[in-house]
Amino acid sequence: MQFFKNVTTIDFLGRQKSAFVFSIVLIVCSIASLGVRGLNLGIDFTGGTLVELAYERSVNPSDIRTTLGNAGIEDGVVQYFGTSKDILIRLPVDPAQATAEQSSTVVSALRDEIGEQLAESPEGGLQQCVSPAGEVSDCHIQMRRVEFVGPQVGGELTEKGGLAMLYALIGILIYVAIRFEWRFAVGSVVALVHDVLITLGIFSFLAIEFSLPVLAAILAVIGYSLNDTIVVFDRIRENFRKMRKGQSVDIMNRSINQTLPRTILTSLTTLLVVVTLIIAGGEIIKGFAIALLIGVIVGTYSSIFVASPTVLFLGISREDMLPVPKEGAEGDPTP
């Protein structure tokens, strides 16, 4: 089976202008959305408390809100998480309380309401509760997850996250500049910034929660998108050395076309597993997988329509690639 019987001859760089307009519009929209709506930051960054509970049967969030209100917890957000039996409660940082205690207060308030109390529970088993009659059985309310992030930690994470992205970009810039040439380094970083901005923009626009795993996914996207870009660059470098004739534009076009089957295939296999993660990976991993999905699509687009045009725009020519610098793809191994 082959999607591409012959090398395609699509004039990618000829569509530079429309691609440029498309990218700029997306980026402007992303920045606007980030500026106006901002990111829906999760508690990893804002600080706060999150409690996930599993009930035996369906429950009404408003009942839970009432119970919490009676226990003096007023500003909580209560919502379903996946099913109508799973409940997610979010509480903002409450500086008046010893904050790490908040989650315990929530769980015990809800358990008190139905008259059960946590008993000794074995590792790996369900939580055991004592009923008022003194009987021990599985708790009607199972605590599935508690996350508490103090405000100071949240602030640090935001800063560290931004720095991490910056360091990744700098590291890549240096590596590509050494292995290729500075124009290629700039081209790949422009493409990466493009990918990150648009992915963030879509997260902001759709108000999907931006959590720590999502940040990790974006860093993985940086790696992935770059992977794509490098493969194209590698072919451009090879062709510059091999094809003694032809304009830079033609050589680059040809390189993109030659690597197109691989670009599309790898994106396909990656998308296969990413979609699997979205469907089968569960609620916690969903945001992470969505970030990957967006990133892989945008990253594939940018390696064709952003990275190479930028290099061309910076005025790359055959002479820049000729002084054979390093080991690698140079030379023809076939006799």
Next chain:
Amino acid sequence: MRNHTPWWKWLIIAAVILPGAFYALPNLFGDDPGIQLRGSRGTTLGASQLTTVQRVLDESKISYSSLRLDEQGIRIRFPDTDSQLQARDELEIRLPTGYTIALTLMPAAPDWLSNVGALPMYLGLDLRGGVHFLLDVDMESAQRRAEDRYIADLRSTLREAKIRYRDVGRDVAGDLFISLRDAANNKDARVVIEKELPGLLLRDGQDIEGTDIKLFLAQSEIDALSEFALEQNMTALRNRIDELGVAEPVVQRQGDRRIVVQLPGVQDTARAKRILGRTATLEMMMVDEEHSLDAALSGKVPPGSRIYRFRDGRPILIEKRVIYSGDNIVDAAASIDTQSGGPIVSITLDAIGARINQKITGKNIGKRMAVLYIENRSVIQTDAQGLPVRDEQGRIVRDKQRLEEVITAPVIRDQLGKRFQIEGLDSVTEARDLALMLRAGSLAAPVDIIEERTVGPSLGQANISQGFLSVVVGFALVLVFMAFYYRVFGLVANIALALNLVMIVAVLSLLQATLTLPGVAGIVLTVGMAVDANVLIFERIREEIRNGSTPQASIFSGYERALWTIVDANVTTLIAAIVLFNFGTGPIKGFAVTLSIGILTSMFTAIVLSRALINFFYGGKRVKTLSI
């Protein structure tokens, strides 16, 4: 010969794949219920304890599948949960004190595997369930405490040097100060402080002729102090965790003022928080019976004494001098007093404490001694809007609340020694918690829980099964796709991919790196991306064929030419993964780890292994067409 894999390359492949498969093997076995025994308060268990435990088990006729001693302590595996729980009860009753008994799950892999270090992957808390705490050590409070000690030292140093002073204390700027009676003593005072208390430095630019001397703690002193506070807190936390009965707890420092505590399998997080976060200690002092309490209440508190209150609010006048403190307590146990029926805590002191106790109580029979309970709580300071107040460095400002309660102030009836009892507690639970706090040692500085991540076992299980399902489905989809698209070459890529998975599992097991939920996602992502190397090679081969090369030449140049592209592309992804590793906390680190391992193993399987297989099928033969 073209496209022939030399024997030594096969040897390398075998030398990588076979041990890989071996070390991945333990993951196929599940878990057994088990019990972990450790020596409490940092003692280690040895062969004699092993014999004792074995005897208890044999005498109670409890069946167990294995019993072994390692650096962590004694591990017992059971065939079922019933015998595990039964054994726990028997051991608790029949073992002497000094053991920490914890229920846990243990890998069910046979011993011949674990004996050579082949263990299953180490699951993170988000997969096995448990609590993760990040604790912040309140260094400012540790520093203030040290300053208080220095103030006391300054007083005694000056007294010994016969330099008279009006006051020694702390001024509004936070400096320590001495106010001398006579300015003529300034030089003498400075000399003696420099000699006796090298940890204190003179503030620059002050009047060296006047009566006032300003001092501050040297930075080296503060650093040493912080280091000590952190170490001491970690020890104290370890002791407290022992009391909670957790198998494989983790207590690690993070940076210069934080401690990570991980308690796998803990379900009652409220209790864990209560016990970790509290800083309680006892101080024994004499009741001031020479002065009138009423006069003190009306404002004339005699120097050297202070008014404290009982839990119910009753005032009592107590001499400030601490006889001995919680540091001297070796053991504390809660029980019911056989005579009064009320809850009591029996306390055992160390040699120093016992000596002091003996001396003081012997001299003061008939007088009253007060037991003061001190707990430090730190409360975040808030402004009018209820937001936390921050200092110039953006750190949150905390108010210290020092809860001081006189638990009891009994009349000393007898000379006390190494052992004595505290009465006057409200409930059995209170007695038990107090005993626990006293036993577990006091913290050098208060700690705050600034991050908590708890995952219940049901969610952990769900995470494992969803993660496993994603790996299987993603893997299957890619396999089918590759087989269709590249036929024989696709099958070779699939073998490489499958072995890649085995290798990732093997490396994770061997390193005992923590596998987290994002880590599982990293494996899934690796499955999708690992075929990239093969796609690159195969597309190159197809290209060569289209250009008219012979099949053998196409295979050769396909592999040769794609090599550096693959390396370049993977190194850049690796850069991103390394940054992620350095930035990330727990779960995210897990993602970076699996991603990095996946990249490295996939380069081996996709380049070296797949090439050897392709050579095996096609190499050195007359081939007209390739099944690609």
